[in-house]
Amino acid sequence: MDVNQFKERYVKKFEEMYAFDYKEGSIREQFLTLGYLIKNMYAPEWRQTSDTYLENKSKQVFYFSMEFLPGTMLKSNLLNLGLLDTVSDGLKELGLNLDEVATGEMDPALGNGGLGRLAACFMDSIASNGLAGHGNGIRYQYGLFKQKFIDGNQIELPENWLRNGNVWEVRRENKAVTVRFGGHVTLDEDENGVKRPEYHNTMNILAVPYDTAQVGYDNGVVNNLRLWSAEIPYGEEYLYPTDEARDQVKQITEYLYPDDSNYEGRMLRLKQEYFFSSAGVQSIIRYYKKMDLDWSFFPDKIAMHINDTHPTLVIPELMRILMDEEGLSWEQAWEITKKTVSYTNHTILQEALERWPVDMIAQLLPRIYQIIVEINRRHIEKKIPLYGEDLTYRTAIIDHGQIQMANLAIIGSHSINGVAKLHTDILMNQTLHDFYLMYPNKFNNKTNGVTMRRWVQISNPGLTALLDDVIGTKWKKAPNELVVLKAFANDKDVLKRLDEVKLNNKKKFAKYVQEEMGITIDPTAIFDVQIKRLHAYKRQLLNVLHILDRYSFIKENPNTDIPKRVFIFGAKAAPSYHYAKQIIKLINEVANMINNDDSINDLIKVVFVENYGVSLAELIIPAADISEQISLAGKEASGTSNMKLMANGALTLATMDGATVEIHDYVGKDYIYIFGMTNDEVQTLNENRTYHSRHLYETNPRINKVLNMLVDGSIPNTEEIGQDIFDSLVKYNDEYYLLQDFDSYIEAHKRADTDFKDRMKWNKKALMNIANAGPFSADYTIHRYADEIWKMKPGEENILLQPEA
Numbered sequence: 001m002d003v004n005q006f007k008e009r010y011v012k013k014f015e016e017m018y019a020f021d022y023k024e025g026s027i028r029e030q031f032l033t034l035g036y037l038i039k040n041m042y043a044p045e046w047r048q049t050s051d052t053y054l055e056n057k058s059k060q061v062f063y064f065s066m067e068f069l070p071g072t073m074l075k076s077n078l079l080n081l082g083l084l085d086t087v088s089d090g091l092k093e094l095g096l097n098l099d100e101v102a103t104g105e106m107d108p109a110l111g112n113g114g115l116g117r118l119a120a121c122f123m124d125s126i127a128s129n130g131l132a133g134h135g136n137g138i139r140y141q142y143g144l145f146k147q148k149f150i151d152g153n154q155i156e157l158p159e160n161w162l163r164n165g166n167v168w169e170v171r172r173e174n175k176a177v178t179v180r181f182g183g184h185v186t187l188d189e190d191e192n193g194v195k196r197p198e199y200h201n202t203m204n205i206l207a208v209p210y211d212t213a214q215v216g217y218d219n220g221v222v223n224n225l226r227l228w229s230a231e232i233p234y235g236e237e238y239l240y241p242t243d244e245a246r247d248q249v250k251q252i253t254e255y256l257y258p259d260d261s262n263y264e265g266r267m268l269r270l271k272q273e274y275f276f277s278s279a280g281v282q283s284i285i286r287y288y289k290k291m292d293l294d295w296s297f298f299p300d301k302i303a304m305h306i307n308d309t310h311p312t313l314v315i316p317e318l319m320r321i322l323m324d325e326e327g328l329s330w331e332q333a334w335e336i337t338k339k340t341v342s343y344t345n346h347t348i349l350q351e352a353l354e355r356w357p358v359d360m361i362a363q364l365l366p367r368i369y370q371i372i373v374e375i376n377r378r379h380i381e382k383k384i385p386l387y388g389e390d391l392t393y394r395t396a397i398i399d400h401g402q403i404q405m406a407n408l409a410i411i412g413s414h415s416i417n418g419v420a421k422l423h424t425d426i427l428m429n430q431t432l433h434d435f436y437l438m439y440p441n442k443f444n445n446k447t448n449g450v451t452m453r454r455w456v457q458i459s460n461p462g463l464t465a466l467l468d469d470v471i472g473t474k475w476k477k478a479p480n481e482l483v484v485l486k487a488f489a490n491d492k493d494v495l496k497r498l499d500e501v502k503l504n505n506k507k508k509f510a511k512y513v514q515e516e517m518g519i520t521i522d523p524t525a526i527f528d529v530q531i532k533r534l535h536a537y538k539r540q541l542l543n544v545l546h547i548l549d550r551y552s553f554i555k556e557n558p559n560t561d562i563p564k565r566v567f568i569f570g571a572k573a574a575p576s577y578h579y580a581k582q583i584i585k586l587i588n589e590v591a592n593m594i595n596n597d598d599s600i601n602d603l604i605k606v607v608f609v610e611n612y613g614v615s616l617a618e619l620i621i622p623a624a625d626i627s628e629q630i631s632l633a634g635k636e637a638s639g640t641s642n643m644k645l646m647a648n649g650a651l652t653l654a655t656m657d658g659a660t661v662e663i664h665d666y667v668g669k670d671y672i673y674i675f676g677m678t679n680d681e682v683q684t685l686n687e688n689r690t691y692h693s694r695h696l697y698e699t700n701p702r703i704n705k706v707l708n709m710l711v712d713g714s715i716p717n718t719e720e721i722g723q724d725i726f727d728s729l730v731k732y733n734d735e736y737y738l739l740q741d742f743d744s745y746i747e748a749h750k751r752a753d754t755d756f757k758d759r760m761k762w763n764k765k766a767l768m769n770i771a772n773a774g775p776f777s778a779d780y781t782i783h784r785y786a787d788e789i790w791k792m793k794p795g796e797e798n799i800l801l802q803p804e805a
């Protein structure tokens, strides 16, 4: 399609849809027109892809995830279809602007943070690698809450993202399945003496799929993301005579739980988990039967991957269907299930590990409960002779009246992976050591990755153009080609152009900050960015302590020559996470104080953007100079904002945690600012029990001064929270060791200040980060999943090779 054809089709489509001239259309209408037009264009390939998979009986992977955080899809689809320039030019000739039209799309916030974003990057990479893989999740009516600040406090508003419809989805009512809850089960013998479960008084919910195309990059592949919505089954409306009864059904897919890295033990959450797990497994089984193969081939044709433990009920559900509905024996069903399912662990935080009370599962899912009990019984029976009672009971699925979902996921699958080398090591040597002794071959590492299409090509067109010009375009399909850039590390011209690209991105963000927040920031200042969920372990508070330290230094040394800094935060706190909300309030009050202090010559500004999400990430990341990855070592499983920022030429200032360890190994110590304790040092400090934060407070003058600011009235409007935060650090012994890492954190920032003043030195470091970001492309991550876990082959042209650090 050329520009003229596009223009013609666009104008025609608009008139068909709205019956007036496109020039009078609103942004929203222009976006919808473009969306439907593009959907028309990939529809044939979508159908073709799915027909081909069925004809070839290709192996397919189904990625089960409670969350998908895709961001807006217009530009992503255009890029992958190879139409970005055509459409951009065509719209321009029509007097429209693609960037403006793109603002007509809502950003579907169907995830909390890293876990949901990973699922979305994986969908893009699976399709772009030419693999047959699909997503399976929930179509939440409301996405993650919209965040507002009122008097510096976080307020949560509903996110009605479907208000104006969703162009990309297709409702497939004819593919609906029924999910049963509650009631009770009896096991009755049939004529052959085989026990068959009979369900009585169940509540039946209709699961209706909404499909969204996942367009591969320039390869003609279009996979599927299937999100399920809960409805009352046809003909059963009379069973739900009141609003209350009808609400019980609707509720199942109404809200995304807004907790990140925190276990939510409520019944509705359990319903959600079973709802999408069961619906997904049922639709896969129905599909498999179309291939007309023996059940024993199931694991050769189907892989089911569970993103964390939220979809673990896939395991007993698959067992249930194979036995109860398809008549397989326990042994046959168990072999198939284990070979089909694989599991990714995302956290070692105790408070995030899922465990459901036995009573809740027994009541809500009586048949599933029976199956879990039997899996557990057989596990114990089989392992005691091999490993003894102590170890075996520590791996039990049912313990103290609770069902341990991670244990079920490990026992019922053939693979468990961590998401960065350090994280996997901690799983094997500490958290899941008992399981590692039992199943050493199930454990493996798959370091996370990010799609360079969204995080470089779409969000940073300036850098993309520079790269294309300097190293050619190969990196777009083979991100490791970015290493070619290293040859230009001392090329003054390239470094200068890189500087210009960054400056332009910073100006663009500064404009947003001016217009939306009324804060003026200098684009030549260091943009120091920390964007991620607000959590104590991520230590946004350590960042604040540095800001306060710097602020008091400048007050005392008004003629200092340190470079200007803009501290940029983006973070939502779980609505029930009191401490995290106090930190938000603190950051906002510190921002107010500093931004309005004329005596510091704008040497510091603090910007806390409201409602951080994928769209804001796309604006902030290309503008970042420093990437703050400052979690306590051992706590962050991987992190992915670290990768996005690196790929955009930000320098990482970090602890040796998560995938940042691997970033350090690839980029080299001269191009990253590492500080703080290592995981081993943290372990030692934990074991010795010799940490006394009060001692540091009393003996370290710098720490003393900064902490006193929290309680002596220095920061307006923080009377209530200042004391609580102070107490967490001094009275309650600073659980995340902020004070222990404080000095080395400050030192790392000093090194960055010095380096930034030498522009060419800094730009070289930025260049080296971009050049070493290739290995963190999700295309490689997915290649390793496919090769080592799913046992799938990508299309021939998509074989990717990974260099060593």
Ligand SMILES: *Cc1c(COP(=O)(O)O)cnc(C)c1O
Binding pocket: 112, 113, 114, 117, 531, 532, 533, 612, 613, 614, 617, 638, 639, 640, 641, 642, 644
């Ligand atoms: C990448 C991303 C995250 C993950 O950030 P981390 O710093 O790795 O925790 C969270 N939210 C959004 C919107 C993202 O794009």
